[in-house]
Amino acid sequence: MVPSIGEDEGTDADMVTAETPCTSKSLVALEVENDMLREENDILKKQLKKQKQTLSFSQISSSPDRVQYFAGLPDAATVLFLEALLSKFELQYHSDWTVQMMPLIDQLLLTLMKLRLICGHVDLATRFNCSTATVTNIFTTVISALYDILYVGLLENNIPSTAENQTSLPDCFQPFPNCRIVLDCTEVAVSNTERLDARCHLFSQYKGRTTLKALIGVAPNGVITFASDLYGGSASDKAITADCGLLQHLHPGDMVMADKGFTIRDILPEGVSLNIPSFLVYGQFTQEEVNNNRLISKARIHVERAIKRLKAFHILDHIPYQFKLNVNKIVKVCVCLTNTHSP
Numbered sequence: 035m036v037p038s039i040g041e042d043e044g045t046d047a048d049m050v051t052a053e054t055p056c057t058s059k060s061l062v063a064l065e066v067e068n069d070m071l072r073e074e075n076d077i078l079k080k081q082l083k084k085q086k087q088t089l090s091f092s093q094i095s096s097s098p099d100r101v102q103y104f105a106g107l108p109d110a111a112t113v114l115f116l117e118a119l120l121s122k123f124e125l126q127y128h129s130d131w132t133v134q135m136m137p138l139i140d141q142l143l144l145t146l147m148k149l150r151l152i153c154g155h156v157d158l159a160t161r162f163n164c165s166t167a168t169v170t171n172i173f174t175t176v177i178s179a180l181y182d183i184l185y186v187g188l189l190e191n192n193i194p195s196t197a198e199n200q201t202s203l204p205d206c207f208q209p210f211p212n213c214r215i216v217l218d219c220t221e222v223a224v225s226n227t228e229r230l231d232a233r234c235h236l237f238s239q240y241k242g243r244t245t246l247k248a249l250i251g252v253a254p255n256g257v258i259t260f261a262s263d264l265y266g267g268s269a270s271d272k273a274i275t276a277d278c279g280l281l282q283h284l285h286p287g288d289m290v291m292a293d294k295g296f297t298i299r300d301i302l303p304e305g306v307s308l309n310i311p312s313f314l315v316y317g318q319f320t321q322e323e324v325n326n327n328r329l330i331s332k333a334r335i336h337v338e339r340a341i342k343r344l345k346a347f348h349i350l351d352h353i354p355y356q357f358k359l360n361v362n363k364i365v366k367v368c369v370c371l372t373n374t375h376s377p
Contacts, residue, residue, distance in 0.1 A: 088161070089161040090139075091137075091139045091140055091142075094110075095113075101113060103150075104146070104150065104151070105146040105147065106149060106347055106371060107371065108374060113142065113143070113146070119183050120138060120179055120183070125176075125179055126175065127171055127175045128178070129167065129171040133171060133172055136162060136172070140162065144169065144172055145176040146371075147161075149348075149367070149368055150347055152348045152351065152352075177363050178363060181366060181367050185261075185366040185369070185370050189259070191283070193251065193260055193283050194214075194253050195214070195285075196211075196212050196213070196289075199213065199253055199255070203254055203255070204254060204336075207333050209333075210254075210291065212287060213254055213291050213309070214284060214289060215251040215259060215280075215288075215291070216253075216336055217249060217252075217292040217337065218252075218341060219248065219249050220247070220250055221248075222246045222352075223241070223351065223352040224245060224246050224355075224358075225352075235268055236266045237266075240267075244267060246266065246267060247264065247265050247267050247269055247274065248261060248263070248274075249261075249262040249274045249278050250337060250341055252337040252340045254333070256336050256340055256377025257373055258344070258372060258373055261365065262279070262280070264361055264362055265277075271295050271296050275296065275298050281301065284306045285303070288305075288306045289308070290307070290309070291309045291310070291333060291334055292309075292334070293310065293334065294310045294311045296308070312326065336377070339377070343372050344372045347368040
């Protein structure tokens with residue numbers, strides 16, 4: 035039977051009515067999906083832009099040479115180890131506001147770059163896409179944390195005994211088996227101050243400029259085991275040794291090795307010996323003195339090499355004035371970081 039005109043019109047209307055809700059739902063779903071994709075695209079664009087503008091540890095971690103250049107540490111594993119220590123430490127931010135826009139690993143990298151390359155605040159702010167105030171907040175905070183973790187927690191008051199030293203005694207120390215520590219002083223340049231009395235206190239005759247001076251002690255195997263607070267450059271090696279607290283850690287039977295400028299025999303505790311090169315008295319060294327001086331020099335050079343590794347942290351070339359309150363922490367953190375390298 036051929037359908038009537040009325041029946042055709044009713045069928046078409048029913049089809050339109052049936053398709054309309056489905057089509058509307060599809061359009062809404064597409065609009066929602068489109069909005070989500072647009073938002074995701076904007077986020078990815080921002081992340082890509084930030085990635086291009088910001089230095090991050092992930093960009094250098096695969097290259098030990100880059101890690102050593104930027105951070106002053108031997109490899110990425112050492113940096114990640116320090117980050118793990120910091121993550122367990124409750125950071126007390128210097129400026130009383132927490133830095134949340136930068137991952138902890140990059141805050142550590144920023145601090146290490148300041149120590150290693152002595153980058154300016156504006157330089158670091160540009161590299162890490164943050165403000166100079168954030169750089170100050172991060173650097174002061176992380177330095178204080180590393181000082182508490184590495185120096186106070188591991189190095190302070192922990193000078194190895196002669197028996198412990200003998201377990202890793204280099205060949206050049208075989209003639210000196212009871213050597214407890216090898217001493218030398220190092221100086222760090224600082225800016226002139228306005229007060230004349232302070233200038234006199236800081237002026238180093240040896241360097242010919244204002245400096246701060248620290249006593250460094252090294253075990254026979256080349257590890258730095260003692261670092262004093264900083265003194266004015268005019269202080270003598272003997273005065274620093276007497277005041278810095280080292281002597282209280284020495285025991286009868288210990289031997290201290292140093293350069294001939296350390297005329298400290300009279301201030302050493304009873305039973306502690308001093309081994310320094312012989313002074314020229316009668317115009318010519320005896321053969322025994324020559325041989326002894328040669329042996330001492332071969333052993334004592336360990337402290338000079340340790341100080342050279344320490345000075346690879348170029349912030350010690352010249353301590354900026356704004357860090358004067360944290361200068362002892364900065365030097366001692368650099369000492370601890372130096373010990374992460376193989377002697």
